[in-house]
Amino acid sequence: MLRRKFLLGLLSLIASSACFAQLTIEISGAGANRLPIAVASFAGENKLPAAISEVIQFDLNRSGVFKLIDTAGVAAPEVPSPDFSQWRGRGADALVLGTVNSLADGRMEVRFRLFDTTKQSQLEGQAITFRTETARRTGHQIADIIYQRLTGLPGIFSTRIAYIERQGKRYRLMVDDSDGQNPQAALISGEPIISPAWSPDGSRIAYVSFEKKKPIVYVRPLGSSMPFVLANFKGSNSAPAWSPDGRKLAVTLTKDGLSQLYLLNADGSGLRRLTTSAGIDTEPVFSPDGASIYFTSDRGGSPQIYKIPAEGGNAQRVTFEGSYNVSPRISPDGKTLAYIARNNGMFQVTVQDLATQQTQILTDSAKDESPSFAPDGRTILYATEVGGRGVLATVSIDGRVRQRLSSAQVGDVREPAWGPLAK
Template sequence: MLQVIKKYFSYVIAVLVIALSMIGLSSPALAQMNIEITGVGQSLYPIAVMRFKDESKLPVSVTEIVRQDLARSGYFKNTENGNATESDEGTPNYQSWAARGADALVVGTVVQTGPNQFQIRYKLFDVRKSESLGGLDINTSTDNLRAAGHKIADDIIFKLLGERGIFSTRLSYVIKEGKRYRLVISDADGQNIRNAMNSGEPIISPSWSPDGKKVAYVSFEDRKPVIYVHELATGRRVSLSNQKGNNSAPAWSPDGKKLAVSLSKDGNTQIYGINADGSGLHRLTRGRTIDTEPQYSADGRYIYFTSDRGGNPQIYRMSAEGEQVEGAKRITFKQGFVTSPRISPDGKYLAYIANIGGAFRLYILNLATGDAQALTDGTSDESPSFAANGRYVLYSTKVKGKRVLAAVSVDGNSKQVLSIPGSDVRQPSWGPFMD
């Protein structure tokens, strides 16, 4: 078994993971993500999100987008699910809403301001304290209605919970359709899918730049793994690393000025640093084993990576300037086979994949205490990625033999599965906050 595991690890390092378990797909171009939410917390904040007045003018329901976002957060329970509206003018009857079990009230109105142009007004009220918490006036086009709904949900999260919402962030992931592969960008709820890259060869390891404007990834279009940086607004892309051998696992530094990558140009796979414009390539590890999957720490001082230098794959940490500056320190000890390190945006947690008796399962490690816990009971988890607020981990797993995306809260209480009917999706990466 140990030899089989080691062989698998080498296979991962050689960037051939994409060849495993891929199946043919029906076209997802017109399909939408299905979201199944389970295991939410026991104490949910009761909120009444009323149908926005005159919303029938819109091709999509902003009310439903807000309701669904709040439900997916794992913090809220909507007490109003019908089509009743409530005026956004004047003061609501707080006593009446309290009697109906709501601790907060959301109301809104849609006003058409021109062809395909709308103003969406929303207000939030704290029923407990009998006070207005303000709201937003959003001018938007028909094409950006979903973004408007996400912005409102984010504002509700911030006003009621005091933290920044992640509904306006984006996801990237890979879909295989027949013999073709697509790198796609979507909203945080998996909807509004847009193609970024199409290829007849595999695409893997997407990684968002800190400003959310670019995605680095590995493409096999030249029949070998090459790292590209793709500018999403223009579609322009450049080859970042096309060295001899494998070019894999790109990871951005927090300031966006450089990346850490894994290259086998000098023999065994090692970690290198490279400037975001492709200049300044330099080696960071100098082991005789396999070092790969680099990830910068939240403050940019360190790089976490996977290495089998101790016999089996484990997570290590070194200076971002290389292990010659500060030797590599082993971080994971709880399991015998660990890969895929991902650091939370606040630097408190390390997510990783552990092999437990042949089952690949998502774990989270508290870096301060050393406590580790399984976030899932899965057997085929891979590619973890933290949300921008650090509250959730996105990953790929199998449900009924099919690859889907899943997200779990860092406490393990709230889970959701995002799937496209008939499709296989994997290699997810959760984008950063957008200014």
């Protein structure tokens, strides 16, 4: 049996015909006790624009859970009973073999098998039909299946990320695969775009645009070029955050004076004020159960994280360590708070166990911002600065595995948001 101790853990968006630079991932650190797995080249995949086996290898490697075994020079047809001793000799505890075939209707089919080389048994075997242009997505799908079969946890390789890219005076709201290899522009503007936020079902993105020379909150259905205005009140409209059921959003407005939190329906109706303080209340985020909203406020004299019932009421302070804590995000299981803390002049991704209030700094960079949990809660995506340029990075929840997503052709990249699990 493969060891369970390895439990470490969408649409086409085309706003321009321009080609966008792919992000490269640099991995540092590694999870302990990584599972040795061999993913052989799939027969027939040379006819595809992206080799499915390479997508799977890249996904599993960047998870920090698996150790990839070199398969170069090994002929490995997709058969029900491979030469297990050969793969055990190479150090592989798990093995993936596959074949890609063309179908009569123009589609493609990939068949793959996952084996336990120790027990010499097949753990998984499926056939998936797809179109040539979705080969990368199919690779992510298979990587998700393998990950879940070997760890018992859902894979996140088919998920998507959003971020803001700035080149000169041009801003782009980008939507990309989680590996940074399929960037698409959902919006291009000559004015700043900030604060992208995914709807819980992944079908819409809320964001703030300065297109009208003031911050206005919009919601854009993916696959559509027609956003609608969610909040355009007097003053500033910012920081949208979806409720877990997708029916409401919390926003920050200055319509009545200082920045305060308001709640409104997803169609823009039903505006209701949530906070009333003498300070600045901003950056709301719902708890996974929808019962509470966490936010940043300087009502106590310095920026700290607070929470308030989602229906309104008294706010409670959540962070007490340090004099500057902002940008709260809650893990999908509701147990961990991620935020940006200032430590000796450095702004770093920090996590706090909400039950014990114990904190841990996860990064050693100095200008981190905008943390965002992966849907499995095991990885945090954030923006940081390297050489005066904004880049994206990820860190595992225990701080062991760090990755930097970068490209020499991409400008300043900021404000990432990790989308939900693929449906």
